Amino acid sequence: MGSIRMKRRFVEADVLCIGGGIAGLMAAIRAAEMGAKTVVAEKANTMFSGSGATGNDHFLCYLPEVHGKDIEPIVNEFQLGQQGGLRHRSFIHTWLLRSEEIVKLWDDWGIPMKYNGKYELSGHALPGNPIYHIHYAGKDQKKILTEQTLKRGAEIMNRVMCFDLITDGNGVTGAIGINTWHDEVVFFKAKTVILGTGSAIRLYPASTTPAWLFNTRLSPTCVGDGRAMAYRAGAELVNIEIPILRCGPVYFARAGKGTWAGVLRDPQGKPVGPFVTEPDNRYGDPVVDIYQDIFMDYKKTGRGPVYMDCKGLSDEGLEYMYHWLYNEGNAGLLNHLKEEGIDPRERPVEFRTYHYELFPRGGVYYDEEGATSMKGLYAAGDEFFGGISGAAVFGWIAGENAAKQAKGMALPAIDHAKDRLEEAVAEMEHIRNREVGASWKEANIALQQIMYDFTGEVRSETLLDAGLLALRRLKRKARESLLAANAHELCRCLEVFNLLEVGELIFIAAKERRETRGKHIRPDYPFTNPQLSKLLVLRKEDGGPAMEWRPIKR
Ligand SMILES: Cc1cc2nc3c(=O)[nH]c(=O)nc-3n(C[C@H](O)[C@H](O)[C@H](O)COP(=O)(O)OP(=O)(O)OC[C@H]3O[C@@H](n4cnc5c(N)ncnc54)[C@H](O)[C@@H]3O)c2cc1C
Secondary structure (H helix, E strand, C coil): CCCCCCCEEEEEEEEEECCHHHHHHHHHHHHCCCCCCCEEEECCHHHHHCCCCCCCEEEEECCHHHHHCCCCHHHHHHHHCCHHHHCCHHHHHHHHHHHHHHHHHHHHCCCCCCCCEEECCCCCCCCCCCCCEEEECCCCHHHHHHHHHHHHHCCCEEEEEEEEEEECCCCCCEEEEEECCCEEEEEEEEEEEEEEECCCCCCEEEEEEECCCCCCCCCCCCCHHHHHHHHHHHHEECCCCEEEEEEECCCCCCHHHHHCEEEECCCCCECCCCCCCCCCCCCCCCCHHCCCCCHHHHHHHCCCCCEEECCCHHHHHCCCCCCHHHCCHHHHHHHHHHHHHCCCCCCCCCEEECCCEEECCCCCCCCCCCCCCCEEEECCHHHCCHHHHHHHHHHHHHHHHHHHHHHHCCCCCCCHHHHHHHHHHHHHHHHCCCCCCCHHHHHHHHHHHHHHHCCCCCCHHHHHHHHHHHHHHHHHHHHHHHHHHHHHHHHHHHHHHHEEEEEEHHHCCCCCCCHHHHHCCCCCCCCCCCCCCCEEEEEECCEEEEEEECCCCC
8 A cells, every 4th residue: 555645734814716618607796706715726727727727709798789788589589499498597697697797897907898889799690680799809818817816816726626515404515625736735715606517428339439528528627526516515406307419510519500500411411401692791590509410411322421511601701600609619620721721612521410429408506696495606608508608607606696795794603524534535645645546537438438328318217227227336346446646636636526426317307307408408208398398406415315396487
């Protein structure tokens, strides 16, 4: 046995933001400006971390000066879309209502929200329907939000991964993390905690290159830590059984399909969707928003591949599209096109469904106040799929409410958590000191295979039962055998434990949703049951998962 002993560090905060992505930084900015002692714990580096790391370009919002005084048509339109269907109307209302304030703030801080001096409505809409996204130039958003956070006196701790929350029976009182740079365990004592750890990627195989775990459409450091921590602490999760899939250029897994202006065509040049026949910078080809598995279906039936064809786009139109793709974190892809001398007007780009890379649409159940079901615990952003605007708006709201709650509160004593802290340290040292064992990668790959085989394209009672058995065996073996050669690998091991937790919960909730809905496809319950158009809420009770159906307030 080795003899690594991890150092300990204690940190106190009024508001602890776990995750320094868009939601986490917005929460920190707001909490700090309201006078709260605010700390951000970020696994990577806030300058370039998370799904917004290298930019985004579509911001969902309601702007009275553009959309008119009546917000309701926009709320209605949103509620019909993928995200709206599973949210209370009051949540969507608040989101849209507060979005104008954030658009203006970002513009003031130097994130260009206008194009040529005005708001540019674009994308994610059918021709003729209201457009509620604006184009914005988000390339430097993370650097700017980091600056704003520091300017208000909040502390940013980069390279700190939090992996568990501390509770006292009344609510959340802190968190445990590791600093992979300084190789130390960090104990946070906090009056309130905000989860902003993003999505749950790396649960399913990387979409186009399964051998490369990190070639993912969204940030590969977002692995559902928030969902796992919230569940273990006793907070509610919601609709994690319903997955989403997305599409984009083949082999370069990258979000950004809504910015491509071309027409999707089959190999004979026939458009595959009914919406457009010519390139269009404003709408693109909306078929990709509605029927994301079209590429998969074309492939299965031998009619593919399907190409994004920009033929007919003017020089100006191409430059415009490249401008937004560049701002949307697609600089690597654009460099590749340049290096290879590819003009997408002459050589259409093959698109595909990133069909392996499912991720949960639901997650930590937070309301329009950013509050979870647990006292002292808030959440925002992709903790419950929300895009850039959801992250910015609810990050801001969560920061505001967490700071208000922390005001006048005493710092919690964490004496009650001493045993838990020592147990966590012992477990981590054990993983570090193991001389023989398996690597995090082996466990992550095995988990992805199980998730895909049993909860991927098709689910059923028998498949789910068999998969759950396999997953639980893997979970036990991972606990018994993972080893880490350094703090960085330890972080990856802890991620895998969280991924296993989230994976197990997906199985349990998927068994309960006895219908087919979206990409939750159950041939044993082959239709969408209107009576189950509800939230499936899951929480830990008496040591195990308990579930409850709740109506959606439309
Ligand atoms: C290329 C690309 C283009 C996109 N374009 C758009 C767009 O135009 N419009 C749009 O609406 N959306 C877009 N998205 C999605 C959008 O970026 C995300 O929805 C948004 O970033 C979510 O913000 P978040 O703060 O919830 O999560 P993230 O921005 O992903 O931040 C989460 C942060 O938490 C950190 N973290 C994770 N776990 C831990 C832990 N345990 N401890 C500490 N830190 C942790 C991560 O490192 C990360 O920094 C795009 C995504 C990509 C990748």
